[in-house]
Amino acid sequence: MNALPENTDLNRSKDKKTFRQCKDCPLTPSKTKTAAKVGMVATLGASAASGLLKFKGAKPLHLWASVAFIGFTALHWAVSTRPQRTTR
Numbered sequence: 001m002n003a004l005p006e007n008t009d010l011n012r013s014k015d016k017k018t019f020r021q022c023k024d025c026p027l028t029p030s031k032t033k034t035a036a037k038v039g040m041v042a043t044l045g046a047s048a049a050s051g052l053l054k055f056k057g058a059k060p061l062h063l064w065a066s067v068a069f070i071g072f073t074a075l076h077w078a079v080s081t082r083p084q085r086t087t088r
Helices: 029-052 058-080
Strands: none
Touching (some): 029 058
16 A cells, blocks of 8 residues: 555646747747847846946947846746636
8 A cells, every 4th residue: 555645746747837839939938038038148248348337339338238138128027927827
């Protein structure tokens, strides 16, 4: 006799989250999330460097890197959220 019955919650593995993707989208969610993270790191680095260093194009670079960071953050948020469940 087993100590745990076979149909307990401990023995069931959790299913992976499914992502509803459009048919025309070439990127999978993991690739999109990775691209968003890389973009966030790059734009944050460019913004920090242009904020610390003094050169002719530092001000516009700082502005556009900050705007791009917000865009990559929105992309990362959109990919990370779970799709809404429809009511049964």
